[in-house]
Amino acid sequence: xxxxIDKRVKTLFTSxxxxxxxxxxxxxxxxxxxxxSLVAPGETGTVAVxxxxxxxxxxxxxxxxxxLRSVRQNDSIDAVVLRIDSGxxxxxxxxxxxxxxxxxxxxxxxxxxxxxxxxxxxxxTALPSDEIYTTPGALVGSVGVRALIPRQDxxxxxxxxxxxxxxxxxxxxxxAQIETLKRxxxxxxYAERGDRLELSRDQLTNAKVYSGAAAVENGLxxxxxxxxxxxxxxxxxxxxxxxxxxxxxxxxxxLSLLRGxxxxxxxxxxxxxxxxxxxxxxxxxxxxxxxxxxxxDAREVRTDGTS
Numbered sequence: 001x002x003x004x005i006d007k008r009v010k011t012l013f014t015s016x017x018x019x020x021x022x023x024x025x026x027x028x029x030x031x032x033x034x035x036x037s038l039v040a041p042g043e044t045g046t047v048a049v050x051x052x053x054x055x056x057x058x059x060x061x062x063x064x065x066x067x068l069r070s071v072r073q074n075d076s077i078d079a080v081v082l083r084i085d086s087g088x089x090x091x092x093x094x095x096x097x098x099x100x101x102x103x104x105x106x107x108x109x110x111x112x113x114x115x116x117x118x119x120x121x122x123x124x125t126a127l128p129s130d131e132i133y134t135t136p137g138a139l140v141g142s143v144g145v146r147a148l149i150p151r152q153d154x155x156x157x158x159x160x161x162x163x164x165x166x167x168x169x170x171x172x173x174x175x176a177q178i179e180t181l182k183r184x185x186x187x188x189x190y191a192e193r194g195d196r197l198e199l200s201r202d203q204l205t206n207a208k209v210y211s212g213a214a215a216v217e218n219g220l221x222x223x224x225x226x227x228x229x230x231x232x233x234x235x236x237x238x239x240x241x242x243x244x245x246x247x248x249x250x251x252x253x254x255l256s257l258l259r260g261x262x263x264x265x266x267x268x269x270x271x272x273x274x275x276x277x278x279x280x281x282x283x284x285x286x287x288x289x290x291x292x293x294x295x296x297d298a299r300e301v302r303t304d305g306t307s
Contacts, residue, residue, distance in 0.1 A: 045078065045240050045242055045243040045244060046076055046077050046078055046243060046244045046245070046246055047077075047078065047079045047080070047081060047231050047234050047235050047238070047240070047243050047244070047245050047246070048071050048074075048077045048079075048080050048081070048245075048246045048247075048248055049080075049081045049083055049113075049227070049231065049245060049246070049247045049248065050064075050067055050068065050071060050080060050081070050082055050083065050248050050249075050250060051083045051085075051247075051248070051249045051250060052064055052082055052083065052084050052085075052086060052097070052122070052125065052250055053083075053084070053085040053086055053115070054085075054086055055086065055087070055088075055089045055290070056086060056088055056089025056090060056093045056094050056097060056121045056122065056125070056289075056290075057089055057090060057093055058090065058092070058093050058096075060089070060093065060250070061093035061094075061096040061097050061100075062096075063250045064097050064100055064125075064250045065096060065097070065100040066250075067248060067249075067250045068080075068100045068101065068103075068104050069100070071104065071108075071248070072103065072104045072107055072108065077108070077246070078108065078109075078235075078238040078239075078240055078243070079108055079109040079110070079111070079234035079235060079237055079238035079240070080104060080108055080109070080110050080111070080234065081110075081111050081112070081113055081227070081230045081231050081234050082101065082110065082111070082112045082113070082125075082126060082129065083112075083113050083115055083227060083230075084112055084113070084114055084115060084117075084118045084122050084125065084126055085114075085115035085116045085117060085118075086117065086118065086119075086121070086122035086125075087117050087119045087120065087122060087139075087142075087290060087291045087292050088119055088120030088121030088122050088123070088124070088142070088288070088289045088290040088291055089120075089121050089122075089288065089289065089290055090121070090286070090287070090288055090289070090290075091121070091145060091181055091287040091288060091289050092287075093121070094120070094121025094122075094124045094125060094289045095124070097121070097124075097125040098124050098125055098127060098128065098188070101125055101126070101127075101128045101129065102128040104128075105128040105129065105130065108238070109130055109234050109237035109238050110128065110129045110130055110234070111129055111130055111131045111132075111133065111230045111231075111233050111234040111237070112126040112129040112131070112132040112133065112230070113133050113134075113225075113226065113227045113229075113230035113231075114126075114132065114133065114134035114135065114138045114140060114212065114221065115135075115138070115227075116138055116139070117138060117139040117140075117291070118132075118134070118138070118139070118140050119139055119140065119141060119142040119209050119291035119292075120142040120143070120144065120207075120288075120289040120290050120291045121288075121289030121290060123140060123141060123142065123143065123220070124185060124188065124289055127188060127189065127192040127193065128192060130237060131222045131223070131230075131233055131237075132220075132221040132222050133221065133222065133223055133224070133225040133226070133229055133230040133233070134212035134215060134216070134221045134223075134224060134225075135212050135224065135225075135226060136211065136212045136213040136224055137211060137212060137213075138211070138212035138215075139209050139210070139211065139212075139291075140209065140210050140211075140212055140215035140220050140221055141207075141208055141209045141210045141215060141220055142207050142208070142209045142291035143185055143186060143189055143204050143205065143207055144182060144185070144205065144206075144207025144289075145178050145181040145182045145185060145287060145288065145289055146178070146287075146288050146290065147174050147177070147178055147285045147286065147287050147288070148285065148286040148288065149171075149174060149285050174285050177285075177287065178287065181287055182205065185289065186201065186204055186205055189204060193219060193220070196219040196222070197218070197219040197220070198217065198218045198219045199218050199219065199220070203218075209291055212224060231245060
């Protein structure tokens with residue numbers, strides 16, 4: 001015969017566990033909203049720090065656009081610091097983030113602080129900033145484009161309505177597209193930082209990644225400095241003597257909450273990046289502004305012509 005007290009204790013424990021889990025889920029869901037509401041409309045003298053980290057995908061670019069739009073429309077925020085820690089990602093997503101930052105920079109001072117890495121698409125994202133600060137050991141640069149081509153070995157040719165609908169791109173076609181995207185990237189770097197660059201066009205298109213200290217010397221970034229330096233620069237650009245700092249994130253992640261933050265890893269290394277740039281069941285070239293190696297079976301074509 002079961003003990004009614006034991007049954008009641010078990011029921012209470014189960015209910016408590018459910019409440020705790022629900023509370024965690026709700027907390028994560030509304031966390032960004034709570035953070036965003038720390039700065040109430042009508043207040044002045046605020047610098048917002050927006051963190052952009054991890055691989056750049058369509059989803060993450062949407063999150064960044066949403067957050068930057070919120071910051072731009074909040075009249076109580078006078079200046080913005082982008083705290084970047086990313087090795088880049090998809091070309092379209094990187095271009096979308098660039099446009100979001102560009103629009104924000106038209107209305108408010110924007111300063112970038114490189115936390116660990118700002119390479120390829122992440123560097124593209126930072127380009128509209130009024131100033132870019134980096135720590136000496138951070139990684140900056142990698143101005144280039146690459147493509148992943150699905151392997152077709154043993155896969156039947158699809159039936160299409162036209163020769164170029166699926167699988168019509170040759171390797172030369174893909175290289176030509178890469179060159180077009182690369183030129184656009186390089187042109188944007190020169191448009192945003194041309195008078196500060198100490199690199200020739202050929203040097204820039206080598207897609208080399210530099211240490212923070214070297215990036216200052218060659219003009220990819222402006223000065224060596226940490227987050228506090230960037231915040232002070234943003235406040236000065238906005239004409240603020242006294243100001244508050246509001247920290248905002250574009251990457252809420254319940255899995256990080258449940259399993260804890262992994263130490264000694266850059267944001268770009270925390271997940272299998274190769275899976276981020278594929279669509280199950282769809283085989284087509286993927287164009288990336290991404291620094292680093294990918295563990296994938298797909299063939300790769302880079303801006304230097306290697307594959």
